[in-house]
Amino acid sequence: MTVMAANWQPLEWRTLRRTLRLAVSQVLIEQRSFWRSAEYALFTFALPLALLLLIGSTTAKGYLPGTHVEGQMIFVPSIIAFGVIVAAYVNLGAKLATLRHDGVLKRIRTTPLPAAAYLSGILGSTAATTLAITASIVAIGVVAFGAVPRVSGLAEIVGGLVLGVLCFGSLGLALSSVARSAESASPIANASYLPVAIMSGIFDPTFSVPGWLSVIVGLLPVRALAQILQQGYTPVEHAPLSDLYVLLAWTVAGCAFAVWRFRWH
Amino acid sequence: MIAIEVSGLEMSYGDRQVLAGIDFEVRYGEVFCLLGPNGAGKTTTVEILEGFRQRTGGIARVLDMDPAAQPARVRERIGIVLQECGFPRQARVAELIDMWRSYYINPRPLEELLAVVELTADRNAQVRRLSGGQRRRLDLALALAGDPDLIFLDEPTTGFDPESRRRCWAAIENLRALGKTVLLTTHYLDEVERLADRMAILQDGRIQVAGTVRNVARQACVPTRISFTAPERLRAGSLTLPACLDISVSGGIAVCSTASTAVALRELLAWAAENDLGDLDDLSVANPTLEDAYLQLVTGGTR
Numbered sequence: 317m318t319v320m321a322a323n324w325q326p327l328e329w330r331t332l333r334r335t336l337r338l339a340v341s342q343v344l345i346e347q348r349s350f351w352r353s354a355e356y357a358l359f360t361f362a363l364p365l366a367l368l369l370l371i372g373s374t375t376a377k378g379y380l381p382g383t384h385v386e387g388q389m390i391f392v393p394s395i396i397a398f399g400v401i402v403a404a405y406v407n408l409g410a411k412l413a414t415l416r417h418d419g420v421l422k423r424i425r426t427t428p429l430p431a432a433a434y435l436s437g438i439l440g441s442t443a444a445t446t447l448a449i450t451a452s453i454v455a456i457g458v459v460a461f462g463a464v465p466r467v468s469g470l471a472e473i474v475g476g477l478v479l480g481v482l483c484f485g486s487l488g489l490a491l492s493s494v495a496r497s498a499e500s501a502s503p504i505a506n507a508s509y510l511p512v513a514i515m516s517g518i519f520d521p522t523f524s525v526p527g528w529l530s531v532i533v534g535l536l537p538v539r540a541l542a543q544i545l546q547q548g549y550t551p552v553e554h555a556p557l558s559d560l561y562v563l564l565a566w567t568v569a570g571c572a573f574a575v576w577r578f579r580w581h
Numbered sequence: 582m583i584a585i586e587v588s589g590l591e592m593s594y595g596d597r598q599v600l601a602g603i604d605f606e607v608r609y610g611e612v613f614c615l616l617g618p619n620g621a622g623k624t625t626t627v628e629i630l631e632g633f634r635q636r637t638g639g640i641a642r643v644l645d646m647d648p649a650a651q652p653a654r655v656r657e658r659i660g661i662v663l664q665e666c667g668f669p670r671q672a673r674v675a676e677l678i679d680m681w682r683s684y685y686i687n688p689r690p691l692e693e694l695l696a697v698v699e700l701t702a703d704r705n706a707q708v709r710r711l712s713g714g715q716r717r718r719l720d721l722a723l724a725l726a727g728d729p730d731l732i733f734l735d736e737p738t739t740g741f742d743p744e745s746r747r748r749c750w751a752a753i754e755n756l757r758a759l760g761k762t763v764l765l766t767t768h769y770l771d772e773v774e775r776l777a778d779r780m781a782i783l784q785d786g787r788i789q790v791a792g793t794v795r796n797v798a799r800q801a802c803v804p805t806r807i808s809f810t811a812p813e814r815l816r817a818g819s820l821t822l823p824a825c826l827d828i829s830v831s832g833g834i835a836v837c838s839t840a841s842t843a844v845a846l847r848e849l850l851a852w853a854a855e856n857d858l859g860d861l862d863d864l865s866v867a868n869p870t871l872e873d874a875y876l877q878l879v880t881g882g883t884r
Contacts, residue, residue, distance in 0.1 A: 414670070418668070418670070420667050420668065423663065425633075426661035427727070428653050428657040
């Protein structure tokens, strides 16, 4: 029995280490492919950055009505949330739908590469892209609008990004399984998040919706993520814990659905 | 030395039985063809062996492993070429092969892989710019990336022009020369005749016959056909055929179908001598071909 246990443990450890190594190398492969398609990379960055500049120079100037909160402290983190959604939900969902449609997933499955390593690699690459977008938004926010994150809000920003990528990444994975073709994935993604993003006040901090709708929006992950990130810029009045729970719940739901419905072909 | 052992293999999807207990074995270093019409159960059989499907009964051993229990370990040592599988859109040839090599513990060197599939000159080409034939060769390179002992080819030449088919066949013969074992599914008879060391015909979830191509043709009990130009007098009706033989005449050709060639030939030549027909013109003996055997088995002999 002890002999078996001794043999078993290193084997498990080796498998885990190999899976991790393969996941990291997959991240590099995916990143190389992402940056190589310049057009794709450019527009993934262009949308959030253009919106940042557009909103920053028009709607959200000075103090928000009836508060002592400066507009940029709200809309810059909101755009960060938007960047997370574009990279993790829209792009990842569309990418996986394309890979499935092209038969690449089917081909990957014929190799001994563990599914966990492949999917973590793709998710890791999404995280890297998200990080790059976030860094650009933060930098522009500081330089152009003087929106500097709180030092004490670092936990909210980092935590929000990690959880945001996991949550919207898992929803992207789920979306790719729902889409019947590679072509329909993007429209489905856009149609599903954009209205929610608008109602969540991502593009206009002063946007207000009827009370009943606000309750629904509050249960969706977009505003939850935005508010957690806003907390990283300025202390705002709401219950950050409930946002955390909402995000966690959607992450769990997204993962469960993705695992249930994930198909290789 | 058995690479694949299948015994009493059964597979059902719900109430529908797809494999009704099949048996065959593939030896190391041979090209084994699994032949059968669409829907015969070829793909299901192969998917079970590759570890993608759980069988509902019987035994399947691949390289001495149970593919259902250890799919990852089996896949470490097999290569699979599926039909119509795409490539990542941004990839380049050598890069993609390297990506695949990283998935295996003991990959085959990149240069060797490029050489085997004749893509050395295209190593930096974008995959989407490759021709159809080049893509199929890249398919093969990716399947060989892990230096597998056993290679599964699923209808490798479906939709090929004759030139591409010949190249593909040469590549498969190359694999055999390298000592690889190949399991190939197909519905082309000429492919089987050209490549197979041994074969099995699968129909309605059962193995109808198995063995070497020659053996299979014989086992199907297709008669040997002896043909000759029908003599003038026979056509004019002034000559009767030997009663003991099954001979039909059409379009000036007489064809005798028989199960024992020597006996029939002796009878026939004796009859020719009796009637002063000399040596029968264009006398030829056609052994049953695989096509004859296949049609006999699959369609019940209608031809």
